[in-house]
Amino acid sequence: MxxxxxxxxxxxxxxxxxxxxxxxxxxxxxxxxxxxxxxxxxxxxxxxxxxxxxxxxxxxxxxxxxxxxxxxxxxxxxxxxxxxxxxxxxxxxxxxxxxxxxxxxxxxxxxxxxxxxxxxxxxxxxxxxxxxxxxxxxxxxxxxxxxxxxxKLDIWLVVTTYYGKRHNHRNPALELELPDTPEYSLCFVEDILNNQVSNSHELKTFNDMKLLQLGWLFDINFTQTFIRIQQRRIIEKIIADLPDTEDMRKIQNHLKEYLNERISER
Incomplete structure (x- = not known):
């Protein structure tokens, strides 16, 4: 070393x-x-x-x-x-x-x-x-x-804090100037369900960015990081700021199952 x-x-x-x-x-x-x-x-x-x-x-x-x-x-x-x-x-x-x-x-x-x-x-x-x-x-x-x-741990802290208060104070730089509309791209949903990190160049909406951030879970390397993600309820906080759809429920269940599996591997 x-x-x-x-x-x-x-x-x-x-x-x-x-x-x-x-x-x-x-x-x-x-x-x-x-x-x-x-x-x-x-x-x-x-x-x-x-x-x-x-x-x-x-x-x-x-x-x-x-x-x-x-x-x-x-x-x-x-x-x-x-x-x-x-x-x-x-x-x-x-x-x-x-x-x-x-x-x-x-x-x-x-x-x-x-x-x-x-x-x-x-x-x-x-x-x-x-x-x-x-x-x-x-x-x-x-x-x-x-x-x-x-x-990633701190970016998740920054964005989940922002998502909770952005209706009182908007910062376009944190939204990458993406349109804040109800739509999201299915490619990000598919990537998550296939345990893949998405390509940021595919971002079209603000919701896409949130899905991209959820998919970062598949790029995490250490058990301690997975534990902190669970403790800080990162998945739940980002999902709460996404549309209430069947896609999002599937994603949440899939991510939580993956998270639990990775933590249990230690």
């Missing part, structure tokens, strides 16, 4: 100063910059808890924290440039983040091995499917899986 200490205090200080450069007096911009800043810090906490549940050592934990800290570093430039978090109509935020890391050279404090793992894990964090084990190193895949689980 990773042997050298990582200077997380430096990285967190650098991150705070970097993000402050995007603060704005415009309430809409400030809301979304803070949204991603706070999301990032919670993902750091989630990934540390996951590392501890796996009994990883302190050095591994520090590297995981650093990877989580920088995983969405491209979001700030993305929102300032395009006024959206929708990669489809702007650019891939992970790729943009890697450009920021290259230009600032902030990861130069890491060893060559740590740098490679961090860079790849950040680049992989939003891909539909991770590379096969025979084409990537075990350490890279471990940190990538940790990041993807931690990221």
């Amino acid at each position: 990773i042997g050298d200490n990582v200077d997380t205090a430096f990285f967190h200080s650098w991150f705070r100063n970097y993000v402050k450069g995007f603060y704005s007096e415009d309430p809409g911009i400030q809301e979304n910059i803070r949204l991603k800043e706070e999301h990032t810090l919670r993902v750091c906490k989630e990934i540390i808890q996951l590392c501890r549940s796996l009994d990883l050592n302190e050095n591994a934990l520090r590297l995981a924290d650093t990877i989580a800290l920088f995983h969405d570093i491209g979001r700030f430039e993305q929102f300032r440039t395009y006024n959206t978090f929708n990669d489809k109509v702007s650019e891939n935020h992970a790729t943009l983040g890697l450009k920021v890391l290259e230009e600032t050279d902030v990861l130069s404090r890491l060893t060559e091995t740590q740098h490679s793992i961090a860079y790849k894990a950040i680049g992989y964090h939003n891909v539909r499917k991770l590379p096969d084990p025979d084409s990537e190193t075990p350490d890279c895949l471990l940190y990538s899986k940790l990041l993807r689980d931690a990221d």
Whole structure:
């Protein structure tokens, strides 16, 4: 495993100063910059808890924290440039983040091995499917899986909180500017019932996005993550904000059965 200490205090200080450069007096911009800043810090906490549940050592934990800290570093430039978090109509935020890391050279404090793992894990964090084990190193895949689980846990927190209050305060950036209509695309229903993660490029409505988020369950890697999903009632909260149809009842039953199976495997 990773042997050298990582200077997380430096990285967190650098991150705070970097993000402050995007603060704005415009309430809409400030809301979304803070949204991603706070999301990032919670993902750091989630990934540390996951590392501890796996009994990883302190050095591994520090590297995981650093990877989580920088995983969405491209979001700030993305929102300032395009006024959206929708990669489809702007650019891939992970790729943009890697450009920021290259230009600032902030990861130069890491060893060559740590740098490679961090860079790849950040680049992989939003891909539909991770590379096969025979084409990537075990350490890279471990940190990538940790990041993807931690990221999803907090995205689910953000969106379920938002779904509960959005009728009082709308944030189009969290809805990817998708039309909020009763319709949903059957391809997302079929993917869930076939235990598949959907393609975000197929999104047509806001309900499609909720179904996409439910389907992330099939990309979860660690038992502790499944337990937290159950404890936080993620499935129930998202389903509650979808149309009351037979499709949704099938999906809920299927997802809960899958969740219970994965938890019982430990």
